[in-house]
Amino acid sequence: MKTLNYQVLKESGYTGYVLEEGPEKVLQFGEGNFLRAFADCWFDLANERVGWNGKCVLVQPIPQGLAKEINAQQGLYTLCLRGREDGQSVDRRRVISAVSRCLNPYEGEDYQAMLEVAVSPELEYIVSNTTEAGIVYDPACKLEDQPPASFPAKLTQVLYRRWQAGQPGLVILSCELIDNNGAILRDCVERHAAQWGLEAAFLGWLEGCTFCSTLVDRIVPGRIRDRAEQAELEAELGYADPLLDVGEVFGVWVIQGPEWLADKLPFRAAGLNCPVVPDVTPYKHRKVRILNGGHTGFVPGAYLAGFDIVRDCMAHPVVRGFLEQMLYREIIPTLELDRAELEQFARAVEDRFDNPFVNHALLSICLNTVSKWRARNLPSLLAYQGQTGQLPPCLTMSLAAAIQFYCGHMEELTDQGLVCRRSDGTAYTVSDDRWVLEFCWAHRGDSAGELVRAILSHEQMWGMDLTAVDGLTAAVTADLEKIRADGVLAAYAACLEARP
Numbered sequence: 001m002k003t004l005n006y007q008v009l010k011e012s013g014y015t016g017y018v019l020e021e022g023p024e025k026v027l028q029f030g031e032g033n034f035l036r037a038f039a040d041c042w043f044d045l046a047n048e049r050v051g052w053n054g055k056c057v058l059v060q061p062i063p064q065g066l067a068k069e070i071n072a073q074q075g076l077y078t079l080c081l082r083g084r085e086d087g088q089s090v091d092r093r094r095v096i097s098a099v100s101r102c103l104n105p106y107e108g109e110d111y112q113a114m115l116e117v118a119v120s121p122e123l124e125y126i127v128s129n130t131t132e133a134g135i136v137y138d139p140a141c142k143l144e145d146q147p148p149a150s151f152p153a154k155l156t157q158v159l160y161r162r163w164q165a166g167q168p169g170l171v172i173l174s175c176e177l178i179d180n181n182g183a184i185l186r187d188c189v190e191r192h193a194a195q196w197g198l199e200a201a202f203l204g205w206l207e208g209c210t211f212c213s214t215l216v217d218r219i220v221p222g223r224i225r226d227r228a229e230q231a232e233l234e235a236e237l238g239y240a241d242p243l244l245d246v247g248e249v250f251g252v253w254v255i256q257g258p259e260w261l262a263d264k265l266p267f268r269a270a271g272l273n274c275p276v277v278p279d280v281t282p283y284k285h286r287k288v289r290i291l292n293g294g295h296t297g298f299v300p301g302a303y304l305a306g307f308d309i310v311r312d313c314m315a316h317p318v319v320r321g322f323l324e325q326m327l328y329r330e331i332i333p334t335l336e337l338d339r340a341e342l343e344q345f346a347r348a349v350e351d352r353f354d355n356p357f358v359n360h361a362l363l364s365i366c367l368n369t370v371s372k373w374r375a376r377n378l379p380s381l382l383a384y385q386g387q388t389g390q391l392p393p394c395l396t397m398s399l400a401a402a403i404q405f406y407c408g409h410m411e412e413l414t415d416q417g418l419v420c421r422r423s424d425g426t427a428y429t430v431s432d433d434r435w436v437l438e439f440c441w442a443h444r445g446d447s448a449g450e451l452v453r454a455i456l457s458h459e460q461m462w463g464m465d466l467t468a469v470d471g472l473t474a475a476v477t478a479d480l481e482k483i484r485a486d487g488v489l490a491a492y493a494a495c496l497e498a499r500p
Helices: 006-012 033-037 039-050 067-072 110-118 151-164 181-195 200-206 227-237 259-264 281-304 310-314 317-334 339-353 369-376 378-388 393-407 434-442 448-456 472-486 488-497
Strands: 024-029 055-059 077-085 088-096 099-103 125-128 171-174 210-217 245-248 252-256 410-413 418-421 427-430
Touching: 024 039, 024 110, 024 151, 033 039, 033 077, 033 245, 039 055, 039 088, 067 099, 077 339, 099 110, 110 151, 125 151, 151 181, 151 200, 171 181, 181 200, 181 210, 210 281, 281 310, 281 317, 281 339, 281 369, 281 378, 281 393, 281 488, 310 317, 310 339, 317 339, 317 378, 317 393, 317 488, 369 378, 369 393, 378 393, 393 418, 393 434, 393 448, 393 472, 393 488, 410 434, 418 434, 448 472, 472 488
Parallel strands: 024 055, 024 125, 055 099, 077 245, 125 171, 171 210
Antiparallel strands: 077 088, 210 252, 410 418, 418 427
């Protein structure tokens, strides 16, 4: 079977949108699965829906990558978006044609080609996703390196060359999963400029570049791991595609930037979920507390109740009811954004948890539950109590379930973690920081009340002494005793019976 390129695509009988030629408007650092399933997909949709007429030049940020494979397919690849949308199963396929080529600046003439793109009058945007470790200032990088090792140093070279050519500033969209990614990237560039002794006029020109902190949200498994399924799909498509990418249907790109950027970017006009806002913080809280907090809030208990994957939990009325009460009655009221917008996001989260194409293992979500619960759920619990003077039943129960997950039936502490056993006899290993596991193991003989007090008073775990929260110790102790006596499902159901 022939591998995908423009000629093979024509021969396959594909009838979808394709843009074979167009100006290169985006220089993108990162050619991996996420950006190809997210940013490049959005630029491709903008080409189709609003005639944006732009191509993306990808840059391989490290010596090993996909440049050869992408160029062999002339930038084309198939994207499968799978999941649930408005409660309905969705499996969409699309050939992405927004990529023109991929450069590997570590080989041949591609470093110079990258700088040639930098000075192009057609260039408007720089997009990056170089992993959380990608935005770091590395003083070992030099102006004369071809290329320098770090992404910020490469970007500084690109922007400096553009300034030397007399071209205007660019919009830089950082997608790395760190807080204030755009601001940190700007700081790295300015530090390199100072280290390299670049002209003051260049620093002034940088003020005309818009460094945007962004929040991205789309789960991208990246590939079909079942070879038989991949072969069946390629037979249906009529071509082989080693670059085939898979992502969930849901996607949102929140961009912190000036008002004019909302009109300049082609995404809003294309009907894509891309708010341009003065501050991404409320949207980060929305994601962390609803999506991530939803997972951490119900999953440890659901695992103890005998469930193994997220989708199966969504089919059980008690577990789903527990999640929904936690989201809509306890978490959403504590957040800053419009209630209707938050509820719409929560409904999308439920669809994402119910994705029929993803077997999301509960045990993988339970990794490092202590730090996750502190970051994702504790702020909601404290905010709810601050607003109402009461403890949120489901969030309080979720803390008790997390304690039971760690300390319920401990058998041994090994180099791999704390070996426990759930009520159906299944052994599992709790993975967390060593000091957390050793603390739990040391308290294996405690009563429920003693254990709860020891854990809640551990300031290193929570950043505060939670026994100081009015009524929390007694409530978590009662919940833990309920779990141990009647099981998690009965305990979750009791929260629903107690709802106001």
